[in-house]
Structures are given as structure tokens and as C-alpha cells.
Amino acid sequence: xxxxxxxxxxxxxxxxxxxxxxxxxxxxxxxxxxxxxxxxxxxxxxxxxxxxxxxxxxxxxxxxxxxxxxxxxxxxxxxxxxxxxxxxxxxxxxxxxxxxxxxxxxxxxxxxxxxxxxxxxxxxxxxxxxxxxxxxxxxxxxxxxxxxxxxxxxxxxxxxxxxxxxxxxxxxxxxxxxxxxxxxxxxxxxxxxxx
Amino acid sequence: xxxxxxxxxxxxxxxxxxxxxxxxxxxxxxxxxxxxxxxxxxxxxxxxxxxxxxxxxxxxxxxxxxxxxxxxxxxxxxxxxxxxxxxxxxxxxxxxxxxxxxxxxxxxxxxxxxxxxxxxxxxxxxxxxxxxxxxxxxxxxxxxxxxxxxxxxxxxxxxxxxxxxxxxxxxxxxxxxxxxxxxxxxxxxxxxxxx
DNA sequence: GTTTGATTTGAACAAGTGTTCAGTTAGGGT
DNA sequence: ACCCTAACTGAACACTTGTTCAAATCAAAC
Numbered sequence: 001x002x003x004x005x006x007x008x009x010x011x012x013x014x015x016x017x018x019x020x021x022x023x024x025x026x027x028x029x030x031x032x033x034x035x036x037x038x039x040x041x042x043x044x045x046x047x048x049x050x051x052x053x054x055x056x057x058x059x060x061x062x063x064x065x066x067x068x069x070x071x072x073x074x075x076x077x078x079x080x081x082x083x084x085x086x087x088x089x090x091x092x093x094x095x096x097x098x099x100x101x102x103x104x105x106x107x108x109x110x111x112x113x114x115x116x117x118x119x120x121x122x123x124x125x126x127x128x129x130x131x132x133x134x135x136x137x138x139x140x141x142x143x144x145x146x147x148x149x150x151x152x153x154x155x156x157x158x159x160x161x162x163x164x165x166x167x168x169x170x171x172x173x174x175x176x177x178x179x180x181x182x183x184x185x186x187x188x189x190x191x192x193x194x195x
Numbered sequence: 196x197x198x199x200x201x202x203x204x205x206x207x208x209x210x211x212x213x214x215x216x217x218x219x220x221x222x223x224x225x226x227x228x229x230x231x232x233x234x235x236x237x238x239x240x241x242x243x244x245x246x247x248x249x250x251x252x253x254x255x256x257x258x259x260x261x262x263x264x265x266x267x268x269x270x271x272x273x274x275x276x277x278x279x280x281x282x283x284x285x286x287x288x289x290x291x292x293x294x295x296x297x298x299x300x301x302x303x304x305x306x307x308x309x310x311x312x313x314x315x316x317x318x319x320x321x322x323x324x325x326x327x328x329x330x331x332x333x334x335x336x337x338x339x340x341x342x343x344x345x346x347x348x349x350x351x352x353x354x355x356x357x358x359x360x361x362x363x364x365x366x367x368x369x370x371x372x373x374x375x376x377x378x379x380x381x382x383x384x385x386x387x388x389x390x
Numbered sequence: 391g392t393t394t395g396a397t398t399t400g401a402a403c404a405a406g407t408g409t410t411c412a413g414t415t416a417g418g419g420t
Numbered sequence: 421a422c423c424c425t426a427a428c429t430g431a432a433c434a435c436t437t438g439t440t441c442a443a444a445t446c447a448a449a450c
Contacts, residue, residue, distance in 0.1 A: 002446075003445045004445080004446075005445095005446070006447095007447085008447085033436075033437065033438080034437080034438060034439080035436085035438095045438080045439085046440075046441080049438095049439070049440080054438075054439075
């Protein structure tokens with residue numbers, strides 16, 4: 001046996017990333033073997049190394065891609081407006097965007113410790129970049145006296161932590177719809193930062 | 196070689212749990228081997244099995260102990276009072292208690308997926324128990340019209356997520372003291388739930 | 391129809407996994 | 421001084437780990 005029927009890098013490549021994303025999210029990077037990933041792809045473990053240099057790079061690639069796409073999507077989503085409006089946009093965007101890709105989100109903050117130092121630094125920088133965008137909104141709101149926030153950095157971290165919480169328990173078809181959850185959270189965020 | 200000088204179960208037992216807690220927190224349950232733990236304890240891997248039936252039980256024991264102690268400490272800490280005062284007590288307790296044992300906290304919510312189903316159910320029940328205590332405070336506040344919280348369950352989850360966030364970035368000797376962080380968070384929580 | 395290059399297999403590698411246990415030594419009571 | 425048992429070693433078990441690579445087979449271009 002060797003090359004199999006219908007084999008194509010444009011099929012196997014994405015399949016590999018999807019399988020890795022799914023398995024890493026469910027069982028964790030360290031607990032998933034290359035052979036498990038290969039089985040999910042429908043291939044032998046050796047074949048995976050046509051697509052990745054090693055397991056670590058696979059993890060990094062998933063996290064890097066996720067963070068890059070997050071920042072691009074955010075920048076494409078935001079419209080100008082008063083700080084209060086921008087904050088509302090942020091909350092809505094964050095909750096929806098993260099709810100739509102729970103696996104990538106889960107990996108991006110659960111597997112940080114499994115990154116090599118250099119890779120970790122890169123992901124960390126992207127994360128800080130995203131956090132800074134929220135802090136800028138808060139700063140603008142404080143400057144215009146729309147918000148009363150004693151420490152914008154802490155507030156940004158606290159708000160993101162709160163919004164991230166949604167991903168730990170939200171399941172499609174549960175008691176509340178995504179829109180209701182969004183409203184409830186926007187309510188708390190708004191009141192929490194208001195002057 | 197066999198039994199070593201000064202060997203005692205009252206020393207090795209706790210040492211084992213401390214080593215496991217430290218290593219699991221840093222590298223993750225799946226990434227840490229029994230031999231690594233044994234090396235940290237200063238013993239061969241086989242000796243660990245005088246103290247635990249298997250690796251899984253070690254993880255479960257750490258998590259169960261943490262959750263039990265959390266609930267006991269909480270019940271011992273709380274004093275009667277108006278909902279607003281109880282909420283303030285909760286916020287202070289939660290932030291401080293968790294900041295004092297970052298490793299156990301980290302494990303307790305990062306390693307949930309590495310628990311066997313039965314073990315998972317137990318830890319999950321304890322966690323829900325803790326969350327319910329906060330929700331009770333919120334409910335009481337809504338009933339007395341002190342709080343304006345449309346959905347107490349979601350609010351409880353959101354607030355805990357926000358408070359848990361502190362543990363991801365707080366380091367002793369940083370820009371802010373624990374007391375300042377407490378104040379800042381209490382400010383946001385208070386405003387977020389106020390009528 | 392032939393050739394070229396892309397793609398996968400299957401076996402191999404050395405190292406590491408959790409766990410067990412017979413054998414050995416130290417601690418503590420008598 | 422003796423004995424018992426608590427505590428540990430060190431080797432072994434069967435298996436899994438990430439990764440490499442020659443050989444085999446398919447896809448596609450000519």
C-alpha cells in the first residue's frame with residue numbers, strides 16, 4: 001500500500017487541522033496522540049508529517065490562526081461611534097464570535113502552557129493586542145466622562161473574563177438564546193462601567 | 196536499596212500531593228508523568244503507589260479536597276447581613292481565597308476534562324453548589340429590590356467568571372495590591388447588579 | 391501511454407508511559 | 421538484641437509516544 005485513491009493535500013490538510021482542533025479541544029494537547037489525529041483524518045500517522053513539521057507546530061498553527069482571524073474579524077466588525085456604542089459592539093462581537101468557534105477558543109487559552117516559549121510569546125502578544133482594543137474603548141469613555149472606570153486595564157481584563165465565561169457553559173438549544181445572553185451581559189457591562 | 200533513612204508516610208504523603216499539585220498546575224495532568232512527580236518527592240515512582248491507587252485518583256483527590264475546603268471556608272467566612280453586604284463578602288472572599296491557592300484553583304477548572312466520568316460528576320456537583328450560594332445572594336437581593344438582575348443564574352455565572360479572571364494575571368508584587376484589585380472588582384460587581 | 395511528482399503506507403526507532411511486585415532496609419516497639 | 425512492619429528500590433511488564441524514511445501507489449501533465 002502507498003498513496004491512496006482520492007488523496008489530495010487540499011483535502012487532507014484542512015482535515016488534519018479540523019481533527020486536531022476537535023481532539024485538542026476535547027482531550028487536551030498532551031492527551032492526544034498523532035495516531036489518534038491520523039485515525040480521525042483517515043490516514044496513517046506518518047502521512048501527517050507532509051503537512052506539519054511536528055506536533056508543537058500544529059498546536060501553534062491552530063492558535064495563531066485563531067488569534068489572527070479574531071483580530072481581523074474584530075477590525076472588520078467595528079464601526080465608529082461613541083464609547084458606549086463601541087463598547088456595546090465589542091460585547092456583542094466578542095460573545096457571538098467566540099460562541100461560534102468554541103473549540104478554537106478553548107484551545108487558545110487552555111493550551112497556552114503547552115506552547116514552546118517562543119510560540120507562547122507570539123500568542124500572548126496577539127492576546128494583549130485584543131485586550132488593548134477593549135481598553136482603548138474604556139479609556140475613551142473615561143475621557144469623555146461617559147464611563148466611570150478607575151483602572152481601565154483591570155476593567156478590560158475583568159470584562160473579557162466575564163464574557164469568556166459564556167463559552168464554558170453555553171450550549172445551543174439551552175434555556176436561553178444567544179441574543180438573550182448577549183442582552184443580559186451587555187446590561188451588566190453597561191451598568192458596571194457607567195458614570 | 197530499599198527503605199530509606201528518615202522515610203515516613205506523614206512526610207511523603209503530603210509531599211506527594213504538593214508535588215503533584217505544583218506539576219499538574221504548571222504542565223497539566225496529562226503532560227506530567229509519575230516519574231516526574233516521584234523525582235520531585237525524592238523517591239522512585241513505585242513508592243507513590245503506597246499512597247494512591249492510581250494517577251487518576253491523585254488528580255481527583257486534589258480537586259475534591261480543594262472544592263471541599265472551599266465550601267467549608269466559605270461557610271465559615273460568611274456573616275448574616277443584607278444582600279448587598281453578603282455580595283461584598285462573597286466578592287472579597289472569592290478573590291482572596293482563590294488568590295492564595297492559585298495552583299489548586301488552576302487544576303480545579305483546567306483538568307476537569309481529565310477526570311473519569313464519575314469523578315467529574317462529583318466535582319461538578321461541588322462547583323454548582325458553590326455557584327448556587329452566590330445565586331442565592333442575588334435572588335435575595337432581587338426579592339428585596341436591592342438588586343436589578345433579570346436572570347440570577349446567568350449573573351452568578353458571569354460574576355464568578357469575572358472574579359476567576361483575576362487568577363489568570365494576578366502576581367504578588369505587581370502594579371496593584373490584592374486590596375486594590377478587590378476594591379476595583381467590588382466596584383464593578385456592585386454597579387453591575389444595582390437597581 | 392509514459393513519465394513525473396505528489397501522497398501515503400508500514401515498519402522501524404529510541405524513549406517514555408502507568409503500574410506491579412519480590413526483595414531489601416530502616417523505624418519503633420518489646 | 422530482637423522482631424515486625426512500614427517504606428522504599430529497582431527491575432520488569434506490556435504498551436504508547438513523536439518522528440523518520442524507503443518503498444509503493446495514485447494523480448495529472450505531456
